[in-house]
Amino acid sequence: MSSLSSSREETVTDRLVAANEQYASQFTDPGMDARPVQRVAVVACMDARLDLHAALGLRLGDCHTIRNAGGVVTDDTIRSLTISQRALGTRSVVLIHHTGCGLLNLTEDFRHELAAEVGQRPSWAVEAFRDLDSDVLQSMERVRTSPFLLHKDDVRGFVFDVRTGSLREIEPGIAPEQ
Numbered sequence: 001m002s003s004l005s006s007s008r009e010e011t012v013t014d015r016l017v018a019a020n021e022q023y024a025s026q027f028t029d030p031g032m033d034a035r036p037v038q039r040v041a042v043v044a045c046m047d048a049r050l051d052l053h054a055a056l057g058l059r060l061g062d063c064h065t066i067r068n069a070g071g072v073v074t075d076d077t078i079r080s081l082t083i084s085q086r087a088l089g090t091r092s093v094v095l096i097h098h099t100g101c102g103l104l105n106l107t108e109d110f111r112h113e114l115a116a117e118v119g120q121r122p123s124w125a126v127e128a129f130r131d132l133d134s135d136v137l138q139s140m141e142r143v144r145t146s147p148f149l150l151h152k153d154d155v156r157g158f159v160f161d162v163r164t165g166s167l168r169e170i171e172p173g174i175a176p177e178q
């Protein structure tokens, strides 16, 4: 327990900082540069049940991970992928959505209700979706049609099942149900 917490209740961040002290005490510099060893960028939902490194057998230094609500390919995702490919040498893109995603229960009403509540309209779309498979295809299409990316021949999309831990690949040839 740190001295900070004597004057107030310990927060989750205090526990993270304490965990880092432990981590750093055993850390040895792996001597890597910033270029991902496997030359892959993974775009995935921020969902707490998705442990990307464990689920994909990835190790420290292997990949870029770009995460947001839904694992949606937004302008900011394209920004990160562009930097990943053009400045840091990645060539493959893996997109991962998952079962039980919080975005499946939202609609763009979320945005309208938010605007009504706070008096300011967000500049971003909620990017809610009802069909996981078609949204993975949508994300793949956004990557494949981006003029900014150098490498678009190895773009694959998957749905991760949070109950089984398995990935199911989404094939672009199969038309999504609308």
Ligand SMILES: [Zn+2]
Binding pocket: 045, 046, 047, 069, 070, 071, 098, 100, 101, 102, 103
């Ligand atoms: Zn999610």
